[in-house]
Amino acid sequence: MRSTASIMHLDLDAFFASVEQRDKPSLRGRPVIVGGTGQRGVVATASYEARVHGVRSAMRTAEARARCPHAAFLGGRFEAYREASRLVMARLREESELIEPLSLDEAFVDLAAGEGFDPDRVEEVVDKIRTDITDITGGLTASVGVASSKLMAKIASEINKPDGVFVVEPGTEADVLGPMQVNAIPGVGPATAERLRRVGILTVEDLRTPSEDELVRLLGQASGRSLHRLARAEDDRPVVATREAKSVSVEDTFERDISDRLQLETIIERMARGVSARLRKSGLSGRTVTLKMRHHDFETHTRSSTLAHPTDSARVLATTARGLLAGEDISNGLRLLGVGVSGLADWVQDDLFAEDDPEPEDDTTEDDTASPTRWYPGMDVHHADLGDGWVWGAGLGRVTVRFETRWTPPGPVRTFRADDPALGAGHSGTLQA
Numbered sequence: 001m002r003s004t005a006s007i008m009h010l011d012l013d014a015f016f017a018s019v020e021q022r023d024k025p026s027l028r029g030r031p032v033i034v035g036g037t038g039q040r041g042v043v044a045t046a047s048y049e050a051r052v053h054g055v056r057s058a059m060r061t062a063e064a065r066a067r068c069p070h071a072a073f074l075g076g077r078f079e080a081y082r083e084a085s086r087l088v089m090a091r092l093r094e095e096s097e098l099i100e101p102l103s104l105d106e107a108f109v110d111l112a113a114g115e116g117f118d119p120d121r122v123e124e125v126v127d128k129i130r131t132d133i134t135d136i137t138g139g140l141t142a143s144v145g146v147a148s149s150k151l152m153a154k155i156a157s158e159i160n161k162p163d164g165v166f167v168v169e170p171g172t173e174a175d176v177l178g179p180m181q182v183n184a185i186p187g188v189g190p191a192t193a194e195r196l197r198r199v200g201i202l203t204v205e206d207l208r209t210p211s212e213d214e215l216v217r218l219l220g221q222a223s224g225r226s227l228h229r230l231a232r233a234e235d236d237r238p239v240v241a242t243r244e245a246k247s248v249s250v251e252d253t254f255e256r257d258i259s260d261r262l263q264l265e266t267i268i269e270r271m272a273r274g275v276s277a278r279l280r281k282s283g284l285s286g287r288t289v290t291l292k293m294r295h296h297d298f299e300t301h302t303r304s305s306t307l308a309h310p311t312d313s314a315r316v317l318a319t320t321a322r323g324l325l326a327g328e329d330i331s332n333g334l335r336l337l338g339v340g341v342s343g344l345a346d347w348v349q350d351d352l353f354a355e356d357d358p359e360p361e362d363d364t365t366e367d368d369t370a371s372p373t374r375w376y377p378g379m380d381v382h383h384a385d386l387g388d389g390w391v392w393g394a395g396l397g398r399v400t401v402r403f404e405t406r407w408t409p410p411g412p413v414r415t416f417r418a419d420d421p422a423l424g425a426g427h428s429g430t431l432q433a
Contacts, residue, residue, distance in 0.1 A: 001236060002148040004119040005167050006112035008126065009145045009153035012088065012133075013162035015105035017047035019080055020072075020378060022139050024390060026402060026410040031055075031071035033064050037377055042267055044076060044252060048162060057255045058263065074378030078274075079427075081105075087136045095129060098239045102294075103253040103336065108150055110239035122146055126165055138406060148173065150298065151235035155184055173233035178205035185230050187296010189257040189333040192219065207231040223296070223332050237298070248286065250274040251338025257296055259333040264325060269318045271339040276314035279341065285310035286341030289317055291324040294336035303328070306343065317341065375399040375418060380426030386414065388426055394418065 012018070016034040021027045031050035035043040041061030046068075053068040061073065085104040092099050098110035111117055111125065126144050133142050145156025147168035155177065159166040168176050177184070182204055183193045195218065201207050207215075208231050216224030229235075250271040258264055268291075279285055290304045303324040311317065321339045375381075375394035381401055382388050389403035392413060399418050403411035416423050 001152075001170075001173065001233070002112075003170055004112065005122055005146045005148055005170055006110065006117065006119065007147060007150055007153045007239060008109040008111055009150070009157045010088075010092065010107055010109065010129070011143050011157050011161070012084075012105035013141045013143055014045055014047050014051075015084075015140075016045035016076060016081055017050070018140050019077070019084055020074055021047060022137075023080065023406040024378075024402070025404050025406075025408075027072050031068050033061075033068065033071045033073050034076055034378070035064075035073075036061055036270055037073050037075055040266060040269075042263075042270055046071075057252070058258050058267065060263075060266075072377070075376040077378060077380065084137050084140060088133055088140075088142075091129065091132050091136060095125070098241050100239045100241060103251060106253060108153065108239045111146070113239075122167055123165065126167075130163075130165070149233065149235035150237050150239070151186070151230055152177070152233055154186060154298075155180075158184075177231070177233050178203065178208075180204050182207055185227065185296075186298060186335060187223075187257055187332055188227070189259055189296070191259060192223065192296075192332055195219065204231050220331075226296070246344060247290070247340045247342035248275055248278050248282070248284065248344070249290070249292070249338055249340025250278075251292055251336060251340075253294075253336045254334070257333025257335045258337075259330050261325070261330060264330065264334065264337060265322050267337055268321045268325065268339055269314075271337070272318035272321060273314045275317055275339055275341055276312055279312040284344050285312040287311075287343035288341065289320040289324070290338075290340045290342065291321045292336070292338035292340065293325075293328065293330075293334050295334060296332045298335075300336070301328075310343070382424055382426045383414075383416075384422040386412075390426075399423065 017032040020032050020034060032047040033043055033050050033055060034045045035041055039062060043055060043057050043059045043061060043064050045057055046055040050068050050071050055064045055068050081104055089099065089101060089107065092107060092109050096109050096111055096114040098113040100108040126146060130142050130144060134140060141163040143157050143161040143163060144165045145153045147153040147156050148170045152168045152173050156166040156168050180203060182188050182196050182201060184204065207227060212225060212228040215228050218224065287310050288304050288306045290302050292302050294300045305320050305324060317339065375391050377391055377393055379391040381391055386403050388405045389401045392400040392402045397418050398415055400413060400415045402413050
C-alpha cells in the first residue's frame, strides 16, 4: 500500500436510472428500473427510490415488478449512457493520466499521477471533480472513496453512498475495515458469508483470527489466500490504464456478486443480443468471442473462442459465451460480466445449415433500438407536430408517449397507432429544447 491516500474510486450513483430521471422530468423522485422489460428480463440498474423496496441489479424483472409494481420499468438507452460516461471519463483524464475504467459508471484514478498532487488537498480536489461531473452531465452525482489502495478506495466509495465522499487516512485501513461485515470485502457473497458465519466469523476483524491455511481449508486455495490478505487491507495493485482492442462489447457490474450459473447465462444471452444488434447496425461481424469476468478479489479473467467464420448472430454469440462460462469456477461469484466480439469484418458467413435465430422476446437491451418502429418503454421519440418525448408504453398496435425532455417540463401524454407516420425514433441523450 501507499503512504498517501492517492487512489480514488469513483462510482456514478444508480447510473442508468439517474440518466433516465435526468432526461425524463416526470420520473424524478420516483422509482425507476432499467433493464429487460420482458418475462426473461434482468434488472440493469434501479434508482434509490426502487432500492428501498429491495430491487437490485441482476434481479429478474418479474421479481422486481412484484417488489415494486409502481416503478417505471424502462429499456436501456445505451447511446445516452455512453455519452454521459464519455464526459465523466474525459473529466477524470484531466486530473490524471492513469485512469482505469471498470465499466461505464466506475473507474479508479491515480491522483498521484496528476500534475502537482498534494495529499493535503485531496478532499478539495475530489469535491471539485464531483461538482464538475454534476455540471457537465446535467445533474448526475458520484460517490467517491480515496485511500492508499484499490481495495480500500472501492470500499470507501460505498460508505457515504449516494453522492458522498470518504477518505481513508493512511495507517487507518485495518481499523476502518475491521468492524465491517465480511461481505464488505468484494467477492464475499451470500454463500461465502454463510460458510464463514457457521464457524463464527461475522466481521472482517473475525476473519483475521484464522490462519491462512485454515481459511484455505474452509474456502479453497484462491479464496482462502485472497481473503486472508484482503482482511488485513493488504493490496498493492497499481492503477492500470488499459486500452481495449478494437471490438464490440457489452458488460455490466453487479451490485452483489452472482454465483447462480443460470442467472449468469440469462445475462449472457441479453448481452449477446446487445452485441449482435450493434454489429448489425454497423454492418460488422466478428470471429473471436470473449467472455470477461471480474471475480470477488477484482481479478479479471477473459476467455476467448475463435469461430471458423465471422458472425453477427446473437444465438451463436450466446452459445459460445455460455460455453466459455461452463469451464469457469464461479462458486464465489462474479461482480462483473461482459460479452465481446473482436476480429471484426464487414461480412458474415455463418453455417448455412444452422437454424435461424429465433425472434427475441421483448427483453429490452441495446438491440431494441435497431428498428425505429419497435417501440419500448423509455425510448426517445419525435412527433412531427408535438415534438420530443419518450415511450410511456406500447402494445396491441398502440404506443403511448409522454412529451417531455431533459430541457422541458412534463407535458401531455398521448396515444398513437404504432405505425403513425408522424411518429419516429428520437436520438438518445441528444434531444434539446
